[in-house]
Amino acid sequence: MHKFDDKASKILLNVLSHTIERLSMDPPTLDYPKSVKFFEQNAKSLISEAGNSIDTVFDQYKNTIEQSIISVDSPRNLAFIPAAPTKASMIFDLVVSAGSLCGVSWQEASGAVWAENQVIRWIADLVGLPESAGGCFVAGGTNGNLSSLVVAREEFRKKNSGSSKRLAILCSDQTHSSVKSTAIVMDCEVIVVSTNESFQLTRERIENELESHSEKYENFDIFAVVATAGTTNLGVIDDIKGISDFAKKNKIWFHVDGAYGGAGLLSDNVKDLFSGVENADSFIVDPHKWLFAPLDCAAVIYRDKSLAAEVHAQKASYLDILHDDEEGDNPSDYAFHLSRRARGLPLWFSLSVYGVEAYRNAVESSLNIASYTADVIQRSEHLSLLIKPTLSIVAFERIGWDWSDYKSWSKKQLKKQICFVVPSSVRGAPILRFAFVNPGTTEAIVDEILLSLE
Ligand SMILES: *Cc1c(COP(=O)(O)O)cnc(C)c1O
Numbered sequence: 001m002h003k004f005d006d007k008a009s010k011i012l013l014n015v016l017s018h019t020i021e022r023l024s025m026d027p028p029t030l031d032y033p034k035s036v037k038f039f040e041q042n043a044k045s046l047i048s049e050a051g052n053s054i055d056t057v058f059d060q061y062k063n064t065i066e067q068s069i070i071s072v073d074s075p076r077n078l079a080f081i082p083a084a085p086t087k088a089s090m091i092f093d094l095v096v097s098a099g100s101l102c103g104v105s106w107q108e109a110s111g112a113v114w115a116e117n118q119v120i121r122w123i124a125d126l127v128g129l130p131e132s133a134g135g136c137f138v139a140g141g142t143n144g145n146l147s148s149l150v151v152a153r154e155e156f157r158k159k160n161s162g163s164s165k166r167l168a169i170l171c172s173d174q175t176h177s178s179v180k181s182t183a184i185v186m187d188c189e190v191i192v193v194s195t196n197e198s199f200q201l202t203r204e205r206i207e208n209e210l211e212s213h214s215e216k217y218e219n220f221d222i223f224a225v226v227a228t229a230g231t232t233n234l235g236v237i238d239d240i241k242g243i244s245d246f247a248k249k250n251k252i253w254f255h256v257d258g259a260y261g262g263a264g265l266l267s268d269n270v271k272d273l274f275s276g277v278e279n280a281d282s283f284i285v286d287p288h289k290w291l292f293a294p295l296d297c298a299a300v301i302y303r304d305k306s307l308a309a310e311v312h313a314q315k316a317s318y319l320d321i322l323h324d325d326e327e328g329d330n331p332s333d334y335a336f337h338l339s340r341r342a343r344g345l346p347l348w349f350s351l352s353v354y355g356v357e358a359y360r361n362a363v364e365s366s367l368n369i370a371s372y373t374a375d376v377i378q379r380s381e382h383l384s385l386l387i388k389p390t391l392s393i394v395a396f397e398r399i400g401w402d403w404s405d406y407k408s409w410s411k412k413q414l415k416k417q418i419c420f421v422v423p424s425s426v427r428g429a430p431i432l433r434f435a436f437v438n439p440g441t442t443e444a445i446v447d448e449i450l451l452s453l454e
Contacts, residue, residue, distance in 0.1 A: 014055075019094070027074050029074070043060050075440035075441040078434040081437065082435065083437065088346075089350035104331065104338060104339060105330040105332060110328055116136070123285060127256075127280065130303065133305060134301065134334065137287075137342075137344035138335045138337060141286045145257060145284060146186075147335035148282035165220055166221070168221065169188060169191070170193065170225040170252075171192060172238065173193070191210075203245060224253040225254060229274055230260045230262065230391050232259075235389055235394075236387070236390050237391070254279060256277050263290035264367075265277075292347075292350065294346055308334045312334055313330070366391075369392070369436050373394045373446050374389050376446065395431050396433075410422050419449045
């Protein structure tokens with residue numbers, strides 16, 4: 001099984017021809033989730049001492065497993081935040097998997113690290129970070145937030161070694177759930193500041209909260225403030241400039257979570273809303289969301305990458321040799337991880353093939369379809385737009401519906417393959433939200449979905 005023999009070449013041919021079919025599928029399917037019973041009835045476990053023929057196993061994949069996939073890149077998938085990887089990025093992902101590449105260190109794969117670093121630099125330039133900036137690709141924004149905030153805490157400790165107060169991260173009621181999870185892992189507190197009427201975190205809100213509850217926060221050391229550049233639920237960009245001024249004044253680490261919205265930096269129409277992002281001590285963006293890379297791929301970038309290496313580089317007798325090379329970077333040093341695939345390469349390949357302009361146009365097309373959708377909703381009598389979209393998320397209510405109406409509508413549309421849209425909520429009330437990241441989502445698709453809400 002480790003030789004490229006007839007069996008292996010048959011697997012390759014099967015997999016490639018099926019992959020080509022899948023890549024050319026237009027549109028990709030939105031299959032309804034199957035029950036455990038379905039798999040018990042249709043897919044016996046094939047794990048056995050003797051193994052099976054390739055055809056048996058691959059048929060099981062095609063006939064049962066694959067039949068339960070809600071394609072993340074369907075132009076009708078607007079739920080959560082989907083993905084829309086380019087064809088070149090998907091194809092190159094196969095190369096990364098088959099390339100015997102370990103993306104841990106410069107020593108093991110210097111060229112791959114060099115190429116990944118070009119993409120990191122490209123993102124750092126979009127953000128406006130200095131030469132000292134650097135980072136790596138991790139599995140997701142959750143890891144990016146954790147890795148950044150751990151560095152923030154260690155920096156704080158270096159400078160405030162005498163303090164025994166409880167450590168705290170400051171963020172908003174719209175901040176992504178992963179920041180709260182990070183706080184649990186780090187055993188620190190989260191100070192949640194409520195957002196303004198536009199669902200933005202602002203400097204004023206932060207200062208009001210801290211002043212009006214000064215006793216409550218007396219025993220906290222705030223070591224980081226998180227601004228979100230594109231909130232997950234509503235696509236809102238916080239007052240990044242104001243928050244960065246607050247962070248600077250109080251000598252607090254300034255982290256910007258652009259996991260979803262960071263791609264907006266490519267658009268001249270919204271770029272100005274990110275003003276202040278260049279002051280970030282750390283920044284994350286998920287290319288697997290709105291930068292058209294396959295899962296799983298998030299970039300974490302520090303203003304001064306050496307601070308991250310001080311914290312995250314693992315030390316052991318069997319690893320010390322990796323740090324001998326003065327010239328090259330080790331991606332493993334910049335986040336909470338060690339073994340890793342060179343998951344930045346599909347983006348590097350695709351960006352190099354199609355060019356930045358194609359990426360800019362693709363981001364622009366999501367902004368356009370979002371504003372088209374908002375216009376139609378505003379003109380509709382039975383729908384109510386929650387806020388004008390900042391980026392490519394459109395949130396709205398179906399007047400007169402409760403939770404159960406939303407849920408049953410959502411299931412019905414998925415069954416009919418009209419769309420995958422799930423209800424969310426804002427301040428306790430149910431809403432629908434469309435997250436547009438796929439340039440294939442047309443006005444006709446939006447019209448069809450909105451019609452089903454009448
Ligand atoms: C999606 C998201 C995350 C988490 O990213 P994962 O890649 O799912 O781990 C963090 N922050 C924001 C703003 C997000 O939208």
